[in-house]
Amino acid sequence: MSQGHELITLADVAAARQRICGLAHRTPVVSATSVGKPLGVRLYVKAELMQKTGSFKIRGCLNKLAQLSEHERQHDLLSMSSGNHAAALAWAAAQHGMRACIVMPASASPTKIDATRAYGGEIILTEGSLMDAMAAAAAERAMTLIHPFDDLAVIAGAATVGLEVLDDLESLDTLVVPVGGGGLISGVAAAVKQARPRVRVVGVEPAEADGMTRSLAAGSPVERIAGPTIADGLAPPITGRHTLAHVQEFVDEVVTIADEAIADATRLMMERTKLFVEPSAAAPLAALRAGAIRLRVNEMVVLVASGGNVDRRVLRTLAGATERSSR
């Protein structure tokens, strides 16, 4: 039940697509036949890791920045992020001749911190609450707040991923999407369910950061005390109000998956698809392999590979993990 919450429409998504056209890549869908075969499905990957800045996040940022008021444009942008949104916002701000300041956890991926700086972003690292640090920064100087996911324009931008998948695959059955704050799945599910209702949309979040699952159970957004997870992109401090409403309305199911399974799936996905996915992007495959999602024989399944910003800590984990992939 969305209880009167505002939901994005197909018109919103079509408008977003127009706004980001020419700035964002139209990423490819690639087949992952050998990975899907033992699962009994026809498997494809939406290679959104090949998006500019290495993740889907620029879609939402570009759509949001294109709609700022004159007043909002006069200030620097302020946001918070574990990394991919940070880099995307810094990059998108630069496209608009603006500057972004992003609060990031001190534990953030060095690769993502470096990238954000390289795109001209100002970074505030904090050991504490991202929300508190953002409030403190906003108190110091006037800035325009850009929520990393709980914003209808950001959600509509992310939704363009869903439209592209529908365009590429006529007979799609199931779309499996990683869930952090829920911006990506909110947009994708809203687009897919309104355009082609029979397609199933399933979300996957780490068991170590199951804020959406708990918010769905509670019926309202919970703050999550997320333990560390290898899927660093899927562990925001809060679940969104808008994203929860979209997930309630449009998503068939959200499942959780253990970190170890995510690590194994990351390595398997790299080895087989040759896509340099970050763990967040491999969570959907991990859920499929664990049997967490019911599958019909030979159905067509698309995994959204949300990002590819892999750091050395992840490489070390993948190099050391003990499971031998079966071929």
Added chain:
Amino acid sequence: MSQGHELITLADVAAARQRICGLAHRTPVVSATSVGKPLGVRLYVKAELMQKTGSFKIRGCLNKLAQLSEHERQHDLLSMSSGNHAAALAWAAAQHGMRACIVMPASASPTKIDATRAYGGEIILTEGSLMDAMAAAAAERAMTLIHPFDDLAVIAGAATVGLEVLDDLESLDTLVVPVGGGGLISGVAAAVKQARPRVRVVGVEPAEADGMTRSLAAGSPVERIAGPTIADGLAPPITGRHTLAHVQEFVDEVVTIADEAIADATRLMMERTKLFVEPSAAAPLAALRAGAIRLRVNEMVVLVASGGNVDRRVLRTLAGATERSSR
């Protein structure tokens, strides 16, 4: 000077393309703008790592097997390989209802050994000379020898990579290709130079395994006592007679590059292009970054990413290497 050696023609390559069509993928060329920018060139990658079995090698194997005589078909196939040719031959043999036996070094990548077995290949591991082990195997039972690179049909198969790049990029200036035994560059250069002579073709081999460079200097194929190199696919025990002739005739230049630079380039290429390249496939980028290849401002350069079969030892090296990539 090719001294009367037989060289492949464009007709050979066109015929190879017909033979492998429908079995081999037509792999994409992807842009690598952010990697090329600091080098002052428009950079593209031929993503041949997305080929079946994870390397270009099936092109040569398929073209060869399609031309075996009835007599040759009656025996199992025998070859030697550090890994990618092994997996490709096992896979291609299976397509023809045949079986392949491949001699591999005991130090071969476990990932490549596993893959070869999974495709139904029989493996003989040796600590000693691959050539001696192959001779010993051939003495035991009648088998049909398939040379991993020094064979005109294998070279013509690899050459289809070159045709595809020419089709995709009208204004290509320079093609940079990894060199091991020389099969890939022989084919690619033969195709490119006969179809579009003004395109420059440059080969890159590891300084630790510089058999082609030394063979060019000597004017005849040298056996190479190749030290270990991170680019395991570029260290065969011999240089070919046919491949040397093709390189002499069609290749503009062969340069060498240190292992450390190859490791750095591998990580950079993964991080930026999101392609899970093996070190052999990153040797061309390493050479570009080291200034080993003279470049004109804004020229269009294509790197052939020959394979993506990365094992954990490589991941460990990449995770541990100390250089921070500049962004």
